[in-house]
Amino acid sequence: MQRQRVAITGMGVICALGTNLAETWPALLQGKSAIGPIQSVDVSKLRFQNGAEVRGYDPAQHFDGNRLDLLDRFSQFALVAARQALADSGLKLVPELAGKTAVVTGSCLGGQICQDAAYWSVYGERANRLHPLTIPRIMANAGASHISMELGISGPVFTVSTACSSANHAIGQAFWLVRNGQVQAAITGGSEAPFAFGLLKAWEAMRVVSPDTCRPFSKDRRGLILGEGAAMLVLEAMDRAVARGARVYGEIVGFGMSSDAGHITAPTFQGPANAMAAALADAQLAPEQVGYINAHGTGTAGNDAAETRAIRRVFGSHANKLAVSSTKAMHGHALGAAGALEAVATVMALGEQMVPPTANFTTPDPECDLDVVPNQARAYQAEFALSNSFAFGGLNAVVAFGKS
Amino acid sequence: MPDEIADKVLSLIASTKRLPRERVTLNSTFEELGLDSLDAINLMFEVESEFDITVPDEVANSIHSVPEMIEKLKTLLAKAPSSSQGPPE
Numbered sequence: 001m002q003r004q005r006v007a008i009t010g011m012g013v014i015c016a017l018g019t020n021l022a023e024t025w026p027a028l029l030q031g032k033s034a035i036g037p038i039q040s041v042d043v044s045k046l047r048f049q050n051g052a053e054v055r056g057y058d059p060a061q062h063f064d065g066n067r068l069d070l071l072d073r074f075s076q077f078a079l080v081a082a083r084q085a086l087a088d089s090g091l092k093l094v095p096e097l098a099g100k101t102a103v104v105t106g107s108c109l110g111g112q113i114c115q116d117a118a119y120w121s122v123y124g125e126r127a128n129r130l131h132p133l134t135i136p137r138i139m140a141n142a143g144a145s146h147i148s149m150e151l152g153i154s155g156p157v158f159t160v161s162t163a164c165s166s167a168n169h170a171i172g173q174a175f176w177l178v179r180n181g182q183v184q185a186a187i188t189g190g191s192e193a194p195f196a197f198g199l200l201k202a203w204e205a206m207r208v209v210s211p212d213t214c215r216p217f218s219k220d221r222r223g224l225i226l227g228e229g230a231a232m233l234v235l236e237a238m239d240r241a242v243a244r245g246a247r248v249y250g251e252i253v254g255f256g257m258s259s260d261a262g263h264i265t266a267p268t269f270q271g272p273a274n275a276m277a278a279a280l281a282d283a284q285l286a287p288e289q290v291g292y293i294n295a296h297g298t299g300t301a302g303n304d305a306a307e308t309r310a311i312r313r314v315f316g317s318h319a320n321k322l323a324v325s326s327t328k329a330m331h332g333h334a335l336g337a338a339g340a341l342e343a344v345a346t347v348m349a350l351g352e353q354m355v356p357p358t359a360n361f362t363t364p365d366p367e368c369d370l371d372v373v374p375n376q377a378r379a380y381q382a383e384f385a386l387s388n389s390f391a392f393g394g395l396n397a398v399v400a401f402g403k404s
Numbered sequence: 405m406p407d408e409i410a411d412k413v414l415s416l417i418a419s420t421k422r423l424p425r426e427r428v429t430l431n432s433t434f435e436e437l438g439l440d441s442l443d444a445i446n447l448m449f450e451v452e453s454e455f456d457i458t459v460p461d462e463v464a465n466s467i468h469s470v471p472e473m474i475e476k477l478k479t480l481l482a483k484a485p486s487s488s489q490g491p492p493e
Contacts, residue, residue: 209461
């Protein structure tokens, strides 16, 4: 089957920085951190108090009551982002195309907020019955299924759950489906809504959440900050996109995966390096052709040093010429949606030739000695960029993007 | 004079990591005992339960050996409002 070039023709996003692309991209360029006190959960019994929550979002403005009965917050975000992306693309999903369109989403947690509330009612309140919609609300594929049902998409639809790499693994599968001609279009990305008390206690126990803010690559970094939201991309075969006169934001040009086969939580540098190298090979790119990396950059002591080493391993002396930023300092770590939010940041960075900064940066760390674009966005020239996601469990997924 | 806190710490390490008690000494580093970062967090969880205290993240993440653990635990117990003589249970 002939390989298709894969165009990105639509993007939708809802996150702590904004409820659409028009709000989110300028905020990313301003280096504005949306991290603040968690408001949706009582944090009085938590050791950390801050998160990156979506603000100014009223579910009733997007869904009627009957529909909301079925939707955990993570599914709502998935649908909101997918609707935006499809409208942005101008793609008309006529019946013939709908059967040749895929939906591939990432989610680490599924309907965590509904699950937490349901389990509290049986354990804490001794309820003898649970709501009959509990299972359809909490299943990890709920977001993907609702996108499929609402838009009438009847091609391949599935969800990938690989912790913090979920969205990148999802985007990579959708990219390959389009590139290989299995489908003509895809809606892909990730969604997550992790602000549920039980889950926050579990994160607290991991001792990796920062007590103040997220400072990727900074010597005084103290851990990650959880975020929520969703982002979706519309992918189309380039020929089809050009034929219908679509606006092309950029291309996905390669995808690489690897596993550390090491430790369940401690990162290595070899696994991430292998995934970056695999993405470059899949894209048939030389390292010198890459100008920007949107880093995994969680702001934990372990990740940022290991990721720096991995980048140096893959890029050699060219590593000194790369702009490398972590936008998690602004939108938080949205777990299974992280790669999707960062895909939007990376595509916009290539399209506008502006690198969003690593916000909250204070002090260089010799173990993170890359140009991390501290605090100020920067104009640059580059044709290609990578977006890194590395998950607990040692699962690494890297997407390579090209400028349109 | 026996050091009850140190004894309890040694026993907790042995039971948490399923090591023979005699392998865990007052001078052992976590590396020597085969404890990685996740094992250390698990151990801290057991220590918090045993001594009824809360160990702040940055204290927990700075402990890499048995002597560091005992020293920092004693400091925390001295500051804790409850008795420093052991668990309330």
